[in-house]
Amino acid sequence: MKIESYKILISNLPVRQQCFTTKRTTWTKAESEIQWLKKFNDKLFNDNKTLTISRQDIFETNEPREVIIKTIYWGYTAGMRGNHFVNILKHIDIIENAILNLKQNAHPTTTDFNKLTATFKNVEGLGLSTYSKLLYFFNITFNDNPCLILDQRLIDVFANKCYSDLQQICNIRYDNAEKKYLEYLQLTRHLANKIETEGENIELFLFTFGNNLKATNMTEPKISNMWNGYCPESLLKGKTVRMRLNQNDFFESEETGLQICIIAGVQAVILNFRGKGKFRKTESYGNEVENGEILSPQNSDRPPFNNPTTAFGESEEIENYIATIQ
Numbered sequence: 001m002k003i004e005s006y007k008i009l010i011s012n013l014p015v016r017q018q019c020f021t022t023k024r025t026t027w028t029k030a031e032s033e034i035q036w037l038k039k040f041n042d043k044l045f046n047d048n049k050t051l052t053i054s055r056q057d058i059f060e061t062n063e064p065r066e067v068i069i070k071t072i073y074w075g076y077t078a079g080m081r082g083n084h085f086v087n088i089l090k091h092i093d094i095i096e097n098a099i100l101n102l103k104q105n106a107h108p109t110t111t112d113f114n115k116l117t118a119t120f121k122n123v124e125g126l127g128l129s130t131y132s133k134l135l136y137f138f139n140i141t142f143n144d145n146p147c148l149i150l151d152q153r154l155i156d157v158f159a160n161k162c163y164s165d166l167q168q169i170c171n172i173r174y175d176n177a178e179k180k181y182l183e184y185l186q187l188t189r190h191l192a193n194k195i196e197t198e199g200e201n202i203e204l205f206l207f208t209f210g211n212n213l214k215a216t217n218m219t220e221p222k223i224s225n226m227w228n229g230y231c232p233e234s235l236l237k238g239k240t241v242r243m244r245l246n247q248n249d250f251f252e253s254e255e256t257g258l259q260i261c262i263i264a265g266v267q268a269v270i271l272n273f274r275g276k277g278k279f280r281k282t283e284s285y286g287n288e289v290e291n292g293e294i295l296s297p298q299n300s301d302r303p304p305f306n307n308p309t310t311a312f313g314e315s316e317e318i319e320n321y322i323a324t325i326q
Contacts, residue, residue, distance in 0.1 A: 001213065003165040003202065007195040010205045018204060019054035022077040027085075034089045040069065058137045064096050067137055075133050075149075084125025091123040095131075099138050110182060113142045117178055128178050136200070145185035148203045150177060157210030165191055222315040225295045227268035229287030232295060233258045233322050236315075243286040247278045251286040258322065260286070261298075261305050268293035269305045270318075272325055297321050 003010070024045045031038040044066075045051050053074040061067045072085065079085065088095070098119045102108050120126050128150060135147035152174055157163075161170045168187055172180045188199040223235045231253035234241035243251035243260060250259040250271065257274035268290075295312045298305045312318045 001163050003163050003191055003205075004195050006205065006209075006213075007197070009209075010195065010201045011197040013201050013204050013208075015198070015200050015204050016056040016059065017054055019052050019057075020074050020077045021050050021052040022073045023050050024048070026077070026079045027073075030086050030089065033086050037089065040066075044069070055137075059139075064100060064138075065092060068092060068095060068134060071133050071137050072130070075130070080125065080130075082125070087125045088123060088130070091126075094119065094123060095126070095134070099134060099140070102140050103138060107144060108140065108142050110143060113182060128174070128181065132181065142182055142185060145182070145189045146199055148185060148188055148199050149207075150181055150184055154203070154206050154210065157206050160211055162211065162213070223318065225312045225315070225318065227260065227286070227290055227293045227295050229285065229290035231256055231258055232270065232318055236319050236322070244279050245284040245286075246275050247280055248275075250275065252277070252279065258325065260295075261303070262286075262289075262293060263304050263306075264293070265291045266293060267296045267304070267306055267309070267311070269296045269298055270321065270325075271305060272298045274325060 024041060027037070027041060031041060051073065053070055055074075058067060058070045058074060061070055072080065072088070076085075080088075098116055102112060102116065105112060117131075120131055129152065132147065132150045136149050138147075140147045155172055155174055155177060158166055158169050158172050161167065166187070169180055169184055172184070177184075185199070188202050192199045192202055223232055229243060229251075231239075231241040231243050233256045234253060239255070241253055241255040243253050243258075246252040246259070248259075250261050252259045252275035254277075257277065259271040259273070259275045261269045261271055263269070295318060296306045296310060297312065299310060300307045312321070
């Protein structure tokens with residue numbers, strides 16, 4: 001499968017609306033160990049038993065410490081393993097300072113990333129899954145590639161080798177993911193540009209659908225290079241539309257305006273300009289008179305519009321030619 005096969009779905013994912021709900025009780029144990037956390041949670045939960053946080057909520061938060069807490073609540077709704085959360089909060093000043101220093105750098109590079117990860121190694125429990133979320137929500141870039149979330153769920157997708165576009169990082173594992181993180185960012189940005197979307201859309205697509213899609217035997221629409229009297233452009237879209245004789249003695253599609261000049265029994269030349277819907281009063285349709293002419297491109301401005309004689313081969317050639325007709 002290819003990522004670009006899901007271009008429309010990926011581009012329309014409501015990324016910033018993705019939300020998760022966490023319970024206040026999940027974090028009460030940490031409140032007993034971190035003095036300021038209870039007051040912080042009182043304000044955040046506002047006497048509610050649960051809190052629902054979306055990506056957009058985090059992006060709209062201005063206070064760095066609040067961004068960090070919300071990111072953890074969003075990403076670990078049932079709590080973090082062991083004493084990781086408390087340990088992270090005990091070192092929250094280190095995390096804040098490291099990220100804020102990066103934000104002051106207009107173009108962080110690989111060197112800056114290596115310095116950052118060396119700093120984070122001093123904070124037990126702050127692994128790639130967590131700090132990639134923080135880098136994403138703080139809008140950090142490395143080598144001009146926007147940071148994205150990278151956790152075990154995405155790593156599992158890469159390991160399954162479902163998407164040919166991702167073969168470059170198929171050998172990524174959690175124990176080497178930190179070394180390959182920047183490669184992941186670069187590849188995702190390249191794919192995002194290719195399908196005209198954002199990297200975060202691809203990340204959410206992989207998180208949601210990555211290992212839950214199975215390739216089918218469906219193929220792209222193909223047509224024969226022999227004209228059957230119907231509009232080739234419509235056939236490529238899965239439609240059957242008759243072509244009607246117009247006042248210029250060309251067969252014209254009643255739907256697209258595509259025109260074909262017939263050299264009876266020899267060629268059906270697809271003209272490089274569209275008709276204007278001016279048909280003969282006496283109706284005559286191509287499917288009533290066709291003789292298996294070979295579809296050909298217009299390469300001359302004079303009849304028979306195909307000189308020297310050339311013809312289309314594969315369906316893709318026909319499709320690419322039609323795409324150029326205004």
